[in-house]
Amino acid sequence: MTVHPAERTGTEPLDAGRTVGLADAILERQRARESSARTYARSFPIVPARAQGMTIEGADGRRYLDCLSGAGTLALGHNHPVVTEALRRTLGSGAPLHVLDLATPEKDAFTDALFATLPSGFADRARVHFCGPAGTDAVEAAFKLMQTATGRRGLAAFTGAYHGMTAGALAASGGVTTKQPVPGIAADVTRLPYPYSYRCPFGVGGERGARLSSVYTERLLDDPNGGVVPPAAMILEAVQGEGGAVPAPDAWLRDMRRITSERDIPLIVDEVQTGVGRTGAFWAVEHSGIVPDAMVMSKAIGGGLPLAVLVYHEDYDGWLPGAHTGTFRGNTLAMASGTATLRHVVEEGLTDRAAVVGARMTERLNALRGALPAIGDVRGRGLMIGVELVDPEAEPDSCGARPAAPQVAVQVRAACLERGLIVELGGRYDSTVRLLPPLVITDEEAEAVLDRLADAIAAVTAPQGRGVRA
Known part of the structure; x- marks a missing residue:
C-alpha cells in the first residue's frame, strides 16, 4: 500500500513535544472561544504556523499540501x-x-x-x-x-x-x-x-x-x-x-x-x-x-x-x-x-498552466474510476476540480448516478489530512471532494496530490484498504 504520511520539515524545534502541546492548547482555546459557526477549523484540526507555495507547516512541524488555497483565494499559493x-x-x-x-x-x-x-x-x-x-x-x-x-x-x-x-x-x-x-x-x-x-x-x-x-x-x-x-x-x-x-x-x-x-x-x-x-x-x-x-x-x-x-x-x-x-x-x-x-x-501565462495541469489531473482522476468505484463523477474546469463520492453498491438512477456518500467523503477528507493533503468537501450532501490548488502547482505536486487522494479513497473504501496509485 502506498501511504504518504504528513511529513516533518527536518527543522522542527528540539522540544517537539512541547510544540505539539502548544498546538493542542491553541485548538482547545479556539473551540472554547469561537462561535458554533466555525467551519474549516472543524474539518482541519491543525494550527498553521508557516506556509510557502503550496505547503503549510503546522505548529507541530507537520507539513501539508494545501489543495484548498483559502477556498480559491491564493492564486499564487502562500507567500509568493x-x-x-x-x-x-x-x-x-x-x-x-x-x-x-x-x-x-x-x-x-x-x-x-x-x-x-x-x-x-x-x-x-x-x-x-x-x-x-x-x-x-x-x-x-x-x-x-x-x-x-x-x-x-x-x-x-x-x-x-x-x-x-x-x-x-x-x-x-x-x-x-x-x-x-x-x-x-x-x-x-x-x-x-x-x-x-x-x-x-x-x-x-x-x-x-x-x-x-x-x-x-x-x-x-x-x-x-x-x-x-x-x-x-x-x-x-x-x-x-x-x-x-x-x-x-x-x-x-x-x-x-x-x-x-x-x-x-x-x-x-x-x-x-x-x-x-x-x-x-x-x-x-x-x-x-x-x-x-x-x-x-x-x-x-x-x-x-x-x-x-x-x-x-x-x-x-x-x-x-x-x-x-x-x-x-x-x-x-x-x-x-x-x-x-x-x-x-x-x-507568466498561468491561465494556460491551469488549463493544462487541470486537464491532466482530471484525466488521471477519471482513469481511477475503474479501480475506485466510489468515484461517481469527476468534473470541473482548469484547477477547479470536483470528485463526487458515491455508494458503488447502490442502483444508479436514470442518469447513471448513484446515491451520494457523504460519510465516505468525510472519512476521505480525514484520510487525506493524515497523508499530508488538505482538501475540502462541497456539492450535494457535501459528498464531493474539491481540489483548488494554486495556479503555480508543480507537476510533482500535482502527482503527489493525486497519489495521496487516491490512497485515501482506497484506504476508506477498498477491501483491506489496498492502496491505489494515481
Missing part, C-alpha cells in the same frame, strides 16, 4: 515572492493603509491591472465599485445596483448556487440548511434548474438536460401565468464552486445571455471563486464568449488579502453618492498585492 515584495514595498513607501474610498496611486494601479484582464467588449464601457472586503458584499452591491436601475425587486438564481452569507446573497444561494432558520429569506427569488449533468434535474443529463434547462427558463419567464414577476437580475456561476465544481456548458451560458438580453434582464456573473485564471481562462465567462452586465469579484483579486469589487456596464450606473458604502473599501495593501497577482498571472 511577488506578493510579499509588493507588500514590503507598499509598507516601506509610507502609503496610507486606510483611506476609505479616496483615490490613491495603489488603487489606480489596481484598477488599471484589473481592467486590462476584463473580457473584450466589457472593459471599454465598464465601471468598478469597491465594496466591503468579502465577496458576499459585492453580491449585495450587484443586487442593489440592478434593483435601482430596473425598479424591480426579485431575482432569478439557480439550484446548487452559492453567493455568500449575507441576506440577499444567502437568499440567492441554493443551500437549504443555512436558510431554514431564517423565515422568508428567499421570498423574492425564482429558483431555476442549473445544468448538472451527473444529477440532472430533468433526469436526462448531457446536452439534452442543459437544453431543457434553457427551454424551461425561457418559457417560465414568458408565461403570463407562470407566477414570475420580471426580476431585477439573473445571477449565475459559470462553474459552481461550493456547489461541487459543476461547470455550465458554454452553449447554456450563451442561452442565458440571449434570454436575459431579449427580456432586458441584467445578467450578473459571480466570478468570486472562478476568476483570475482558476478555470483556465482569466475569467470563466471567456470560455463561452458571453459578456455579462455585471461581474462580481473577490478572493484571488486581492492576492490573499481581503478585497471585493463589482464591475458593471456603465449604463447601469444610476446610483446616488453613498448608495453602497463600506468602511474597508480602501484596503491599500490588498490593492498592492492584488495588482502584483493580476500582473503575474498574465505575465
